[in-house]
Amino acid sequence: MNEAARIPVAQPAPLLSVRNLRTWFHTFGGVVKAVDGVSFDVAPGEILGLVGESGGGKSMVGFSIMGLIDPPGRIEAGEIVFEGEDLARLDEARMRRVRGKRVAMIFQDPMTALNPLYTIGNQLEEMLKLHTDLPSARRRERAIEMLREVGIPQPESRLDNYPHQFSGGMRQRVVIAISMIARPRLLIADEPTTALDVTIQAQLLRLMKHQVTQNAASLILITHDLAAVSQMADRIVVLYCGRIVEKGRAADVIERPRHHYTRGLLDSIPHHDKAQARLRQIPGSVPDIRKLPPGCAFAPRCPAAQDICRRVEPELVETATGQAAACHFPIEAIR
Amino acid sequence: MAPLLAVRDLRQRFDVSGSIFDRLRIRNGRITAPRRIVHAVNGVSFEIARGEVLGLVGESGCGKSTLAKTVIKLHEPTGGAIALDGEDITQHDFHRMRPIRKKMQMIFQDPYASLNPRQRVRDIVMEPYLENAAGPVPDVAERALALLAKVGLGREHADRYPHQFSGGQRQRIGIARALSVEPDLIIADEPVSALDVSIQAQILNLMMDLKDEFGFSYLFITHDLSVVRHISDRIGVMYLGFMVETGPKDAIFENPLHPYTQALLAAAPVLGTPLPPAADAIKGEVPSALNLPTGCPFRTRCPLAFDRCAAERPVLKSQGGGHAVACHLHDAGVPVA
Numbered sequence: 001m002n003e004a005a006r007i008p009v010a011q012p013a014p015l016l017s018v019r020n021l022r023t024w025f026h027t028f029g030g031v032v033k034a035v036d037g038v039s040f041d042v043a044p045g046e047i048l049g050l051v052g053e054s055g056g057g058k059s060m061v062g063f064s065i066m067g068l069i070d071p072p073g074r075i076e077a078g079e080i081v082f083e084g085e086d087l088a089r090l091d092e093a094r095m096r097r098v099r100g101k102r103v104a105m106i107f108q109d110p111m112t113a114l115n116p117l118y119t120i121g122n123q124l125e126e127m128l129k130l131h132t133d134l135p136s137a138r139r140r141e142r143a144i145e146m147l148r149e150v151g152i153p154q155p156e157s158r159l160d161n162y163p164h165q166f167s168g169g170m171r172q173r174v175v176i177a178i179s180m181i182a183r184p185r186l187l188i189a190d191e192p193t194t195a196l197d198v199t200i201q202a203q204l205l206r207l208m209k210h211q212v213t214q215n216a217a218s219l220i221l222i223t224h225d226l227a228a229v230s231q232m233a234d235r236i237v238v239l240y241c242g243r244i245v246e247k248g249r250a251a252d253v254i255e256r257p258r259h260h261y262t263r264g265l266l267d268s269i270p271h272h273d274k275a276q277a278r279l280r281q282i283p284g285s286v287p288d289i290r291k292l293p294p295g296c297a298f299a300p301r302c303p304a305a306q307d308i309c310r311r312v313e314p315e316l317v318e319t320a321t322g323q324a325a326a327c328h329f330p331i332e333a334i335r
Numbered sequence: 336m337a338p339l340l341a342v343r344d345l346r347q348r349f350d351v352s353g354s355i356f357d358r359l360r361i362r363n364g365r366i367t368a369p370r371r372i373v374h375a376v377n378g379v380s381f382e383i384a385r386g387e388v389l390g391l392v393g394e395s396g397c398g399k400s401t402l403a404k405t406v407i408k409l410h411e412p413t414g415g416a417i418a419l420d421g422e423d424i425t426q427h428d429f430h431r432m433r434p435i436r437k438k439m440q441m442i443f444q445d446p447y448a449s450l451n452p453r454q455r456v457r458d459i460v461m462e463p464y465l466e467n468a469a470g471p472v473p474d475v476a477e478r479a480l481a482l483l484a485k486v487g488l489g490r491e492h493a494d495r496y497p498h499q500f501s502g503g504q505r506q507r508i509g510i511a512r513a514l515s516v517e518p519d520l521i522i523a524d525e526p527v528s529a530l531d532v533s534i535q536a537q538i539l540n541l542m543m544d545l546k547d548e549f550g551f552s553y554l555f556i557t558h559d560l561s562v563v564r565h566i567s568d569r570i571g572v573m574y575l576g577f578m579v580e581t582g583p584k585d586a587i588f589e590n591p592l593h594p595y596t597q598a599l600l601a602a603a604p605v606l607g608t609p610l611p612p613a614a615d616a617i618k619g620e621v622p623s624a625l626n627l628p629t630g631c632p633f634r635t636r637c638p639l640a641f642d643r644c645a646a647e648r649p650v651l652k653s654q655g656g657g658h659a660v661a662c663h664l665h666d667a668g669v670p671v672a
Contacts, residue, residue, distance in 0.1 A: 053531035053532065053533060054531055167620055169620055170620070197394035197395055197558065197621075198394065198558070198560070198599060198602045198603050198604075199394065199598060199599065199602045199617045200394075200620065201602070201604075202602040202603075202604070202610070202611065205604075205610060206610060209610065224531065224532065225604065226532070226606060227561075227603075227604035227605055227606045228604045230604075230606050230607050230608075231604050231605075231608065231609060231610040232610065251607070254606060254607045255607060264533060265532055265533060266606070267536075268532045268533045268535065268536035269532060269536075269561060269606065270536075270539070270561040270562055270564065270565035270566075271561060271605075271606070278540055278543070279536040279539055279540055279565065280536065281533065281536040281537045281540055282533040282536070282537075283537075285501050285503060285504075285533075285534060286531075
């Protein structure tokens, strides 16, 4: 264990506190409990990794925080307390003043966030116009400054370009510039580098970390890439079928997972720094979220499942180190 | 023994100029009609032995998928030669390729797009076999079930349609279809990239088990370095349509020689390690294949580039132990054919 872990840190009030969030979709095929009783905090300046496979509900947590859940989806219960204000209770008009200004979100495909009909200069300046009282002359300067910060060469001339004139990696840089220009307190990044090549991915992860640190903002990094999250996050939350199965400090979760699903995910990744004969695999596949088994949703695929797992849903139990797992038979750390 | 697949100086170009009206430009007061050529594959040579797995890695746009499709003749090559089992198939037309397809099959990245939505699974997996069968096949139903069993699907799955399966199961169907003709070589183009990690491991294990059982070879294309290290015997690294380094997998991972290979390995995230410092990072982006740089294709991003790199294109030179690199910094070796 490293030194930092031993020093007790006074916990500051969280920037964001999600409490018992339930986001459900009422479809003809049944109720999809995309997020079902999720609670976590994000401290100021913290990078939180939200991981899991497709269907885990990680993106829906991000959408819920941003107030972007449309019918047939609905936030059924829970609180999303951000800087002391419950975002789940805000109407659309007041939510608009939060989005972009205080909380910003970026997506996997930068083209979904960029308007193809406006120059990126327009789009950067629009954010400043909406969310700051900067005079128009200063706005252009600030836009150029921001493009330079995210590593776009010749920002003065690039400002007048349209999104299609940029490559995929450059577009994602532009999106980061737009999302950070109003200096939000919290950035939510949903698979921001999944569509990009490894060399570009590393550049962008570094850029996001730098932007967040420099502005003393927090970051929720939503991704299926455990390796990337282990390099970025301070803490990790693992989701499976809309529920939290494990959370804790990044190093603890990666090195000493307590939930069998987390361990299964980690074991499934081929290690490129050492060769193995065979990968350990999680048997079966993610169940249909409309017909979750009773008890623990992971029980049908779990190597340690017993009778009780198929009957009683396990609670998240926290250990002394702040690591929590929702499991009747958690993996005990070998010290 | 002759290699199973031998590819020599393969080239693939695509003319994307469009019609004469799209091409017309006025330059310096004169009307010109320049062509726009995508140089997708630029003189790539490699061999695959029987039972061997060659992993091809590179970033998007490096030509690895085009190379695969050219090898299996979905694209007609612009230049070079392809020999399968000693038979030169470069000039084979559609009809002469049909018996070849019994020896060489392909698995695609997208398990949604590569299966016919209107066919039952039992018909999908038997199609390549029936296409190549000399006469009627009386035991077609049993054969289909046996194939499905090989990839971990049951009798109850045989009469379903592709949309009734998950991504991982669809990839299993694609693998069963390739297996139906008992090929010597399977070309797998990013077969696990669209799948979740836990399913990825299942499919990779299945692919390796089948290889051990049937003894065929893989040309395995992926952008994922951890996957390529797991599955390959030898690795080829591509950049902008060029093969920049090839060698046994341990040589590539433990002693990468090309600055691009080094950068690629440094950029790939590794579990539980800190984000690599910016100093190690590769800068800029891949140049356009419409307009290749002179000399070394990587020189525009290479931290070690010097005068010669712009003037002269490096060729693959052997460094011993089957390891070859195309870089002026490793100039001493013997050129590989």
